Amino acid sequence: MTAVTETPVLQLSALSHTYQGQRRRTTVLRQIDLSFERGTFYTILGPSGSGKTTLLSLASGLDTPTQGTIRFDGQDLTQLGLGRYRNKHAATVFQQYNLLTYMSALRNVTTAMEITGTKPPTGRRKTRALELLAQVGLDTDMAHRNVLKLSGGQQQRVAIARALACDVDILFADEPTGNLDEDTADGIIAIFRRLAHDQNKCVIVVTHSQTLAAGSDRTLTLRKGKVSGTNKP
Numbered sequence: 409m410t411a412v413t414e415t416p417v418l419q420l421s422a423l424s425h426t427y428q429g430q431r432r433r434t435t436v437l438r439q440i441d442l443s444f445e446r447g448t449f450y451t452i453l454g455p456s457g458s459g460k461t462t463l464l465s466l467a468s469g470l471d472t473p474t475q476g477t478i479r480f481d482g483q484d485l486t487q488l489g490l491g492r493y494r495n496k497h498a499a500t501v502f503q504q505y506n507l508l509t510y511m512s513a514l515r516n517v518t519t520a521m522e523i524t525g526t527k528p529p530t531g532r533r534k535t536r537a538l539e540l541l542a543q544v545g546l547d548t549d550m551a552h553r554n555v556l557k558l559s560g561g562q563q564q565r566v567a568i569a570r571a572l573a574c575d576v577d578i579l580f581a582d583e584p585t586g587n588l589d590e591d592t593a594d595g596i597i598a599i600f601r602r603l604a605h606d607q608n609k610c611v612i613v614v615t616h617s618q619t620l621a622a623g624s625d626r627t628l629t630l631r632k633g634k635v636s637g638t639n640k641p
C-alpha cells in the first residue's frame with residue numbers, strides 16, 4: 409500500500425525578499441522553505457525587525473517576493489492570480505485593523521462577505537455577521553456602532569470577525585491579540601484553535617505573545633531572515 413501525502417495548503421520555496429530603499433537595499437528574508445498544512449494553527453515568532461510581517465504579506469498575497477515561489481494547494485500564486493487568492497482563499501487580520509472607518513462594525517463584516525461573494529450556509533449575511541461579532545465578544549449595540557466609536561481592542565475584534573466571515577482556506581493574522589486583555593485574548597486563541605481543528609483551516613499568526621504561541625500547534629521562529637527553529641512537531 410502506498411502512503412498518500414497531502415499537498416500542503418501553502419508552500420514557500422526558496423523565498424527571499426529585499427526592500428529597495430532610497431539609499432540601500434535590505435534583504436529581509438533569505439531562502440526560506442516552509443510548508444503549512446490544513447487543520448493546523450501556526451504561530452510565527454521572532455525579534456522585532458526579523459521579517460515576520462514581511463513573510464505574512466508575501467504569504468497572504470499582498471506583496472510579491474523578489475525571489476522564490478509561493479504555492480496554494482500546489483498552484484503557483486502568480487498563475488492563480490493574487491487577487492483571486494486574496495478573495496477566495498486567504499483572509500488577513502492586519503496589525504492596523506484596516507477597517508472601513510465610515511461604517512459600523514456590522515457593515516464592515518457584511519461588506520467583506522459581499523466583496524468576496526461569501527454566502528453563509530444558513531441565515532442572512534447580517535445574521536451571520538452578528539453571530540461572528542458575538543463570538544469575539546461584541547454585542548448588538550457595539551455591532552451597530554461606527555467602528556471609530558469602539559475601543560482599540562474592540563476594533564481589533566471587528567477585524568477578526570471580518571476575517572472569520574470569509575470562508576477561506578487560510579487565515580493570516582498579525583499580532584491579533586496585541587490590544588486585548590488576557591480573557592479576551594484567550595477567547596480569540598480558542599476561536600483560532602476551533603477554526604483549525606473543527607473546520608480544517610490553516611491559521612497562521614505572527615506574534616510576540618508566548619501565550620498565543622503556547623496555544624498554537626506549531627511555532628516557527630524567524631531570526632535574521634531565516635527560520636531558526638520550529639517546535640511542537
Ligand SMILES: Nc1ncnc2c1ncn2[C@@H]1O[C@H](COP(=O)(O)OP(=O)(O)OP(=O)(O)O)[C@@H](O)[C@H]1O
Nearest residue numbers: 427428429434436455456457458459460461462463
Ligand atoms: N517597505 C519597506 N521598505 C524598506 N524596508 C522595510 C519595508 N518594510 C519593512 N522593512 C524593513 O524590513 C525589516 C523587517 O520588517 P518586518 O515588519 O517584516 O519585521 P517584523 O519582524 O514584523 O517586526 P515587528 O515585530 O517589529 O513588527 C525591518 O528592518 C524593516 O525596517
